[in-house]
Amino acid sequence: MKVAVAGPNGTLGQAVISNLIKSNISVTVLTRDAKKTAGVFPAVSTENIVETDYSSVDALAPKLQGHDAIVILIERNAYTPQIVAIDAAIAAGVRRIIPSSWGLDMSDPYLRTIPTLKEKLDMETYLAERARSHKGFVWTGILTGVFWDWALPLGLLVDPTGEGMTYIMDGGGHVICGTLLDDVGRAVVSALKAPEEAVGNKFLQIRSVVATQSKLLEWAKAVKPEAPWKSMNVDTEKMEKAAREAWGRGERDPRALRGFLLRAYALGASDFKHLDNELLGVADGGEELARKTLEQLIRPKS
Ligand SMILES: NC(=O)c1ccc[n+]([C@@H]2O[C@H](COP(=O)([O-])OP(=O)(O)OC[C@H]3O[C@@H](n4cnc5c(N)ncnc54)[C@H](OP(=O)(O)O)[C@@H]3O)[C@@H](O)[C@H]2O)c1
Known part of the structure; x- marks a missing residue:
């Protein structure tokens, strides 16, 4: 199998x-x-x-000849490059x-x-429309919740140092699910190897871990009880309203707009009702793995 990324x-x-x-x-x-990429890989x-x-389909298409699949990791706001990659494929x-x-x-x-x-949304709508009118290909979307081992060190769910501030969404009880980056890679391989009838023209949903912010903070405190672990409650409904107002004023700084996604997670957007872990070969490590990954991050390296 030959795959373009x-x-x-x-x-x-x-x-x-x-x-x-x-x-x-x-x-x-x-x-x-x-x-630059040769140095990284x-x-x-x-x-x-x-x-x-990504300026032209005609220029990119010959480079994709002979490939069985393309996996697109392009930044989500770069709409045109994604469409060019899709059309060239x-x-x-x-x-x-x-x-x-x-x-x-x-x-x-x-x-x-x-x-x-x-x-x-526009890219996904475009891709689904192309697949309806063109039977020469199938697409598979892989939905992951939060990239867990990307979000944890950034302190997006709990400040991992214990010295900064943790912003707790609406009291901390919302269920948040995520996937380890390596599990996303594993899911990609499984999706490409799976029969088209099982994975074609649909979104598949996976997770590696599940937790609430309250539990994360409790686990974190147990690892490093000497740290202050300051926390502040935030109201995600108000944060979403503030984000909409900021957007309306023309602000595009991600910090001013983070209320949109916080509200989504607060509303349970990552708590998928159906999981395709088995199909995509990803183990669901649940709360145990969420705790272990957090502890590994916080525990002083010996
Ligand atoms: N679920 C989560 O928690 C989570 C978190 C982060 C990201 N994501 C998703 O993961 C995907 C990748 O996001 P990311 O944060 O990794 O993005 P990123 O670092 O901003 O960009 C990924 C790659 O996209 C290419 N790219 C960026 N801007 C481009 C442009 N204008 N034209 C053409 N190529 C461009 C670049 O590749 P080259 O420089 O090599 O050309 C870049 O390395 C997105 O779908 C994003 O929504 C999800």
Whole structure:
């Protein structure tokens, strides 16, 4: 199997590319900067690192000839490059497309109203429409909740140092689910190997862990009881309102707009009612794994 990966230098590149290579899948990496990318992925030979500026379908399609699949990891607001990658893959006869849908289920009525997710929604709508009119390919979206081992060190759920502030959403009881980056990579390989009838033209939902902020804070305190672990309650409904007002004023700083996604998680957007873990070969480690990953992050390295 020969797979192209577009947009390797972000959060998911290492996890996806290393899992493809481990599974003996031949990988072509599409990037805007081949020299930089060659330094980041020494396991990929330089002839398989292909520079593209995503400016034209006609220019990209020949580079995708002979590939069985494309996995798109491009930043979610970069709408046109994603559409060019999709159209070039279809034009080149690539059979499988995994779009840059990593995260939450955009059929959720609240998520559809978030202006910062508009490009993502538009891309998914475009891809589904193309698949309806063109039977030459199938797409598979992989929904993951929060990227767990990306979010934890950033302190998005609990401040891991114990010295800063943890912002607790609405009292801390909301269920938050997430997936480890390596599990996302594993899911990509499984999706590509699965029969089209099982994974084609649909979103699949996975998780590695589940927790609430209250539990995370409790576990964190148990590891490092000497730290202050300051916390402050935030009202996500008010934060969403503030984000909408900021958006209306033309503010585009992600910090002013974070209320949109906090509200989504507060409304249970990552707590998928149906899980496709088994199909995608991902173990659900539940609360136990959530606790273990947090403890590993906080515990002083010996
Ligand atoms: N669920 C979660 O918790 C979570 C968290 C973070 C991200 N995500 C999702 O993961 C996906 C990737 O996000 P990310 O944060 O990794 O993105 P990122 O780091 O901003 O960008 C990923 C890659 O996209 C390519 N790219 C960026 N801007 C581009 C542009 N204007 N034109 C063409 N290519 C461009 C770049 O590849 P090259 O420089 O190599 O060309 C870049 O390395 C998105 O779908 C995002 O929504 C989900």
